[in-house]
Amino acid sequence: MKDNVRALAAEFKKFLSTRQEDDLTPAAFTQAAAHVSEPARTHAETEQQDHLTIEFARASKKQTSSHCSATLSTVTQETAEKEQNGALNESFSQETATTMSKAEKQALLDQIAEEIKACHRCPLGATRLNAVPGEGNPNATLMFIGEGPGFDEDHKGRPFIGRAGQLLDKMIAAMGLKREDVFIGNIAKCHPMVNPENPEAHGNDRAPNAGEIAVCRKFIERQIAAISPKYVVALGGVAAKALISDTNSLGALRGKFHLLHLDSVELKKPVKIIATYHPAALLRNPNWKKDAWADLQMVMAEMGLKRPQG
Numbered sequence: 001m002k003d004n005v006r007a008l009a010a011e012f013k014k015f016l017s018t019r020q021e022d023d024l025t026p027a028a029f030t031q032a033a034a035h036v037s038e039p040a041r042t043h044a045e046t047e048q049q050d051h052l053t054i055e056f057a058r059a060s061k062k063q064t065s066s067h068c069s070a071t072l073s074t075v076t077q078e079t080a081e082k083e084q085n086g087a088l089n090e091s092f093s094q095e096t097a098t099t100m101s102k103a104e105k106q107a108l109l110d111q112i113a114e115e116i117k118a119c120h121r122c123p124l125g126a127t128r129l130n131a132v133p134g135e136g137n138p139n140a141t142l143m144f145i146g147e148g149p150g151f152d153e154d155h156k157g158r159p160f161i162g163r164a165g166q167l168l169d170k171m172i173a174a175m176g177l178k179r180e181d182v183f184i185g186n187i188a189k190c191h192p193m194v195n196p197e198n199p200e201a202h203g204n205d206r207a208p209n210a211g212e213i214a215v216c217r218k219f220i221e222r223q224i225a226a227i228s229p230k231y232v233v234a235l236g237g238v239a240a241k242a243l244i245s246d247t248n249s250l251g252a253l254r255g256k257f258h259l260l261h262l263d264s265v266e267l268k269k270p271v272k273i274i275a276t277y278h279p280a281a282l283l284r285n286p287n288w289k290k291d292a293w294a295d296l297q298m299v300m301a302e303m304g305l306k307r308p309q310g
């Protein structure tokens with residue numbers, strides 16, 4: 001048993017040393033540990049208490065042995081074997097994406113989705129009912145990215161299908177688009193729960209913590225690289241901070257375009273990203289809808305979209 005653990009540790013350190021940028025940092029996991037011990041936060045608290053000072057993955061270039069041991073417990077033997085085989089370590093470029101047909105992109109997205117469904121790289125994999133890879137148009141010009149699946153998404157394996165998802169559908173329709181025109185996903189692919197032992201409980205959602213984001217974000221980054229959108233809308237402060245790589249509050253980030261930041265993919269063609277309120281937050285605070293609509297109108301102006309009549 002000890003030999004197995006030592007071998008796994010050696011493989012995991014080797015895997016870490018091959019990363020171009022650190023996606024599993026001591027800072028992230030220190031923050032994660034602190035965050036896990038916090039009382040559960042609702043989405044509204046997440047939106048309103050935008051004081052997370054998460055140092056995201058690229059902040060640290062150093063790996064330490066204590067870091068390896070801290071993360072080792074979350075990585076299963078099966079996953080380590082996949083890392084060893086390079087199954088999760090492929091790289092894609094925007095150039096590659098632009099030469100791919102829609103069918104080829106769909107095949108690539110399907111492959112990434114299969115990896116997500118088999119993934120147990122973080123503890124969320126042990127408690128999810130279904131992984132939620134995301135869905136939509138492989139050739140989408142616009143992607144909507146939230147923080148993580150909730151109750152309904154966990155039960156069905158599809159993103160944004162509960163009440164918040166229905167509001168997102170209306171927001172997309174107001175832009176003159178259909179759900180099938182865009183790609184919808186989350187940074188964390190499995191349901192973060194306040195009480196992971198009770199996935200059948202409503203009101204059990206929480207935002208993914210920094211450690212979970214650091215481990216899972218590779219998937220959304222590969223999806224972005226495969227789709228190669230021109231615009232991203234980050235839904236909520238957690239997604240916005242991770243994808244803009246800025247620890248400012250959502251209030252400070254929204255209302256203007258930023259450049260998308262990815263840890264594992266170099267973006268040779270800049271992708272514009274705008275941050276706005278998560279639809280779940282808009283359901284709780286309808287007075288924020290005006291600001292969210294203003295954010296979406298900025299995207300519409302960039303894309304040359306007009307609001308449908310009637």
Ligand code: SF4
Nearest residue numbers: 119122125189190216
């Ligand atoms: S949340 Fe992401 S990293 Fe964690 S188990 Fe699910 S797919 Fe894997």
